[in-house]
Amino acid sequence: MFQHVVILPILLPLLAGALMVIPAVSRNMVLQRRLGTVASVLAVVLAVWLLVLVDHNGTQAYAVGEWKPPFGILLVADRLATLLLLLTSVLLLAVQLFASAGEDERGRFFQPLLMFQVMGIQGAFLTGDIFNLFVFFEVLLIASYALLIHGGGKAKTAASLHYVILNLAGSALFLFALGILYGTFGTLNMADMQANAALIQNDDLYLAKVGALLLLVVFGLKAAMLPLHFWLPKAYAAAPAPVAALFAIMTKIGIYSLWRVHSAIFGEHAGALANVALPWLWPMAWLTLALGVVAVLASQSLRALAANLVIVSVGSLLLMVANPAQSTTAAGLYYLVHSTLATALIFLIAGLIMGQRGKSEDRFVRGRPLAHPRLLGGLFFIAALALIGMPPFSGFIGKALMLSAALDEGVAGWIWPPLLLSSLAALLVLSRAGSSIFWRSRGRAVPVTIDTRQLAGIGVLLVALVLMVVLAGWLTAFTDRAAADLLAGMQLVLPEGR
């Protein structure tokens, strides 16, 4: 039974989601929510279990259908994947709880879609097969399309249109890339592909290069790398609060894939294909960060700001990816986890704030005073500190790790200025935001209740952020090991005994 723990993070949400679609369940909100909470808690437990297992016993592989790799689909749970699984399930728990307060009633199928979305994400993290990665990308994308329009409204529709169409084009490019890669490598298993990459010769080399570079576009689109980031601000700003919070992980999937594919398959060990994407990734990563800073400064509402901060974090992470080394990768990994949690937190808080400010919503203008100024102010303050990268929350550790890693790699001259300036910009704008939203008010507050489940959701993220600081020693050591694993490349791990 224990060997199946690797596939459970995919099957559990699928099962929960499918059950929730059954009409008897889907019309019973209470049942649906309970099911969702149970599934989310189980997902966290599973992820912790898997993480501990992998950290102790090394990478775990699972051959679906027991077809030996590279022929069947192999799931590979290494440290990198399990950390991201844990992150995803924590996020799921937070979002599920938050949404259970009522957001999930503003349209049908919210809870199952949440589950399907997570299934796609977890699958993308776990799979060791590049076409299977495409399939899980599509699962998570279609679920995200459906979640984005939850609740309806003009802004959501307009944002969805861009998001969906651009991503459809991205999927087409993904398939082109897969065609090229299969057409040159003759295999789909990532580890097998990596093994073949070093051997590829002659003209096939250039074709394989095309495939690898196309994947850069595909993953860059997911990650919101410049100039592929245009979908992001609108989508994040329009999405319902819990959905936006869940979307915090979306860009990270792109980053993850870049690591998997461009740091591992086409990484150091890929012979003539080694680091093929880096010369392109470098400038685009830098520009992403730079533009992120500009966009942060230009933000006029809390959600737009949070979205632009996502671009900043993406830029920072891309710079880490563009300089593949153990220190940069480890730093990026820590920062990835942090920024996902912090972004999710600010989106959830923004959701609460929006609900209390009337027409001013979350814009940086004078508005109705909040019904819970102290609570929300305190939460906002915490989230802001985390986002800026100020102590005592994990942001500063992440920033410091990245700065330090950049220094180790000798690229501090390029990376430091935008990284530090991005913090400054965030500080300027977040302080402006907080002071406008919480202090500049007019009129009288309208009583609005905050559901305990909403607080519970936020609480999950807060606890996670605090744990990231308290357990930073262990976590950084873990990310270090994960980075080492990743850069060592993917081995064609045969599942035990089979």
Added chain:
Amino acid sequence: MNKALLPMPIHTAVLLLTWLLLNDFSIGHLLLGSLLAVLIPWLVAPLSDPQAPVRKPGKALVYALIVLWDILRSNIEVAILVMRPNRSLRPALLALPLDIQGDLPQALLASTISLTPGTVSMDFSEDRRWLYIHALHVTDEQALLRSIKERYEAPLKEIFAC
């Protein structure tokens, strides 16, 4: 026959036959085909409106053969017509007064007319008493209408006793 078990016996027969046409004949397929032939009508029965029953199956067979022959014959005629210059064509729009009633008989008549080259059923009048027909080349409209009524409508009327 048990109506509940076999709601649409003709369908069942046709389905079984089709199944055997699709697959090679074997005991296994006979069993499987029978199963499907029972199961499917049972599933689709609610979606089928009741139709006039075939009173004279033998006549129906004869009718089918006549139509087949007509298709062969008129195909050649029309092929020649098509190859001739357009100006020699005398297309016409005809209205066929309908004697037969009922969806199925009327549908069969309309289909027959369309299948035999040279004529196409275009529409029923709203009161379903007329069938509009387009003919590719008509010299004697009355004759054409009469032949349709005699050759197709009358047998159909007999088959369905309507």
Added chain:
Amino acid sequence: MTLYEWFIAALLVIGGLFTLIGALGMVKLPDLYTRLHAPTKATTMGIGCILLASMLMRLDRNEGFGIQELVISLFLFITAPVSAYMIAKAAMHLRVPLQPGSDPHRLLEKARDQQPPQ
């Protein structure tokens, strides 16, 4: 070539020929309603002969009792008239002219006037 094969060849030729005639009709006939007659050639003689050829071929090669092609014919025979019917109906609705400048609805009335119901 055996006589059997000659027969198959003949069927193929006839099938192809009628398909082509149908297509020629589509190109050269003057209006939609006359063109509506063309697919009938293709569906009946054209496809019928080719399907028959295929069936006979299969029998010849001794691949069992494979007359699946009959099912296709069955389908086509059932559906082709309805397709034509629907297209014609649509054309009438859209008032696609029967003869240059004509209104098909007017013509329908005229057709009925010629022949009062018996």
Added chain:
Amino acid sequence: MEFAYALGVGFLTGAGVFLMLRGRTFPVILGLTLLSYAVNLFLFASGRLTINAAPILGTASEYTDPLPQALVLTAIVIGFAMTAFVLILAMRARADLGNDHVDGHLPPAQLSARAEQRRERREHS
């Protein structure tokens, strides 16, 4: 034969790309559809072209590469789901936003052109 195939794929791709760059939802979706045809053919081509070698065991002596076929099948299904979604989304956008531009609003130039038309129509009537 390979050249003709590649030519077709190239044409489909180019056409798809061109339509995807349009400003109205319908052409864009047409473009997406064309592009997914291209993608499917391309992915299929990764197994190379073979004739009369369908990967049904027992029907031939040599078989074509079955894997890309399975991949394309998956891609077709997913593409269908996506096309359906985006099509309905386009409808929804028209309903919500009142126009069928991908940005949810008409660009200024076209807005003024439309106003012009409306004015002319008023003058005529």
Added chain:
Amino acid sequence: MTLLWILLLPMMGIVTPLLTERYGRNVCAAMTALPPAIALMLLLQQAPVVMSGQVPSLHAEWIPALGLNLALHLDGLAWLFCLLILGIGLLVILYARYYLSDRDSMGQFYASLILFMTAMLGVVLSANLLQLWLFWELTSISSFLLISFWSWRTDARKGARMALAVTGAGGLALLGALILIGHEVGSFDLATVLASGDLLRQSELYPVILALFLLGAFTKSAQFPFHFWLPHAMAAPTPVSSYLHSATMVKAGVFLLARFYPVLAGTDLWFVVVSLTGMATLLVGAYTALFKHDLKGLLAYSTVSHLGLITLLLGLGTALAPVAAVFHIINHAVFKASLFMAAGIIDHESGSRDMRKLNGLWQFMPVTATLAMVAASSMAGVPLLNGFLSKEMMFAETLEQYTFGALSWWVPLLATIGATFSVAYSLRFMHDVFFNGQPIDLPKTPHEPPRYMRVPVEILVVLCLLVGMFPDLMVGTLLKTAAGAVLQAPVPEFELGVWHGFNLPLLMSMLAVSGGVAIYVNRRFLFQFQSQFAERDAKLVFEASVQSLVRKAGQLHHLIDNGSMQRAMFLMLLLALVLMAWPLMDLLNTAGGRPELALNWGVVFCTALLIAGTLLTIWWSHQRLWALLALSIVGLVVSVAFAWFSAPDLALTQLSVEVVTVLLFLLALFFLPRHGPIMDGPLRIMMRDLGVSVLFGSVVGTICYALLTRPLDSISGYFLEHSKTGGGGTNVVNVILVDFRGFDTLGEITVLGIAALGIYKLLARMTLAMPSADDDGRAWARERHPALLALVSQSLLPLALLVSAYIFLRGHNMPGGGFIAGLITAIALIQQYVAHGVVWMKQRMPLSYEALIASGLLIALTAGLGSWLFGHNFLKTWYDYFYLPGVGKFELASAMVFDLGVYLTVIGATLLILANLGKLTTSERIRTGDE
């Protein structure tokens, strides 16, 4: 452990005020004061140890990867600062008890104050560079909260933001500096770093480190030109000012300079930059202070000036300058804290801080006046007060230094000028407020404050006197220990006396005092001179520059992202094009070695048809129905291509998907405009797009051709080999789909199911304008469901279901399978919808399509999970052959169950999409009564 408690007690004390707020002001204040008071006692208890030169310390690992550990130490400098922080902090707590009004939230105030106190303690106690930075940033954050305490006031908000921005920026620079230092030294441990002075000074990065470091220190300590935030931080309640801007916050900067003195000082760069900055700050602060009419404004600029003085001392490079600096840190803290408190009392009891209105307060509050005047005298450097002593030391050190070579004499001269202005503004503080006629328009009649509000001032003023008169006794040892900690070396001998005889420094002092009196007496001329310069409010300047930054950023951002999807799409495709084309440039031969298939007419025709259909789709994209027909041709040809190139399964799938897609398009087209503009953009854009499309297409075509003409060595042999033996099916594609890669299929049907759910959501609450006529304004045909169509559709249904069963059952061995079968069933049912309408179908087939999707997914999942029961992995399939008499051999396989799941999901999804779309239109039309 004591060390930890000194930090932890206040830290835990952050919540006490919030918890005790409800029990009244006295309780709250007392409970707030308790933890720091204990901490102070612990600190005093440590005094003998520290003064004996020992350094108690504490170390615990935290983040080894980063080099950030929990490390505390209590050396002389830290002890001194702790004393100031805790001591003055306690006085401020007492003072604030009376200062705050009932409207103010005392709990919140105290909590922020204690947070700040903790942060400050952390800064001075840190023995790890990064941990120091952590607390450093906390001081910025908590001071932000304190400055903005009266958040309803614009100046408080803006002042706080400005302070945060400047110190925050400095903090980031400092972080950079610290990481660089840690990188150079190889450790963030303070002791190690302090021992690596030579290494750092010789490092190539030294200038960068120094620049970043000083940026951090100078912004925090409000050094010129970063001093502008400090006066605006005066919007804070006065207890905050008296705490932050005397003893703590601003002192953090000079603390940092002192802390790193042994490693970073000692180069010309340091001396020149630090002393020049200090001197400039000293002069600018002192000069500006004179002209401030606001009591706190004067004190703020005075603070700036005195911080400049300390900085100047740290930059002089003489042996005793650091000692003098430390001494002035103490003295300034004491007199400035008391002055702020006095100013607060005046403000509190008179309702104004404007010195133009405040006159002759001596009559109203003689005790406070006396206290304030003593403290102000100390600030002016009057003998027998502590301020005099450190200023004398400063004068002496300016005379010792030789930083600027022959021009070094400028330093004492300018220092004297600074001191002169210092005397002048101190005089103004005393004379203008307490004498100088009668008060003008004060909101309240001034009077003495409550008894205990004055106690903190009294204590501090007494300290001024005591230190001023008995310096060696009071602070001798402390100063020696603290200076030792600064220098990290034996402290040179120095004498703390009140009287050093007549010497040059004394002369400078006398010059300063007499000059100051002279300036104050003739201040009218200076005020007049100054008034010709329009005063620039730093807050407005800062605000304007931030706004201009935001505006410029907005413009730039809009330039890049104007919200146009076409641009986004163009850039993405362009990027893809470039990235694809780039490696192709190196590809020498497009055609590879694989023999090509022979061309025939059928293929030529089909290719032509494909291209024609493609072009027509574009050409007709404005005539949308026509475009749809053209698209169908393309789909048809693609299916034929699949069939031709040995992929019957693909042909079947493509065909059935094609039809459903067309139906969807038709449904959508009913609501979308049926015509679009022929030119949907400027010609230039169209041509640009055309160019990119042509290039894109040709690149993809080239790649395709290159792939097709090269041999491939793939893993597929395995599938062909094991399909029958391992998967039990002869249709290898199907076996791949349900077995080898069944997991993909599971994902694929999930996608389909989700898409259906998503579309269901999209259709919910959708209000559509239902076209009541077609394009030409013609009303729709009256007949809803033509009878012929209805009848034929009905009769075809069983046949279609039979075919779908046929395709389903043989899928494992021949072309077909669950997906295609599902689509056929779905299409047959949709045909019923088309022929009969939604209402009819709903009545006769009340089927929940969601349930169908759910059951499909669950069946597929169960098929996969079933293998667990047999101890196998997910989706491990099973099959076997059975014999039945009469029937013969037949096969049963678990993959069929999986395929059944696929089948049901496909039906459910397709129908959920289409039937709901239909439902929507029906209800609409009935409501609008369009019939």
Added chain:
Amino acid sequence: MLNTLLLWVAGVVGLALVLNAWRLVRGPSVTDRVLALDTMYINVIAMIILLGIYFDTSLYFEAALLIAMLGFVSTAAVSKYLLRGDIIE
């Protein structure tokens, strides 16, 4: 011999396809285009059957069967669209 003939017949059917395509392009009415497309479906069936004979395989039979079914569905739907605008009502 028979195979050569098959190729010729396929060519003829292909020609028919092209002629029908020409009608599709020409129109002039939309019903003409629909009719042309419907006929093309039937031509493709013929083509696929010929393919099956040529390769001596029954693998393509289902494709032909499917086109027969699906061609009808689309033609009916498009006509319904022209008549009523809404194909499922």
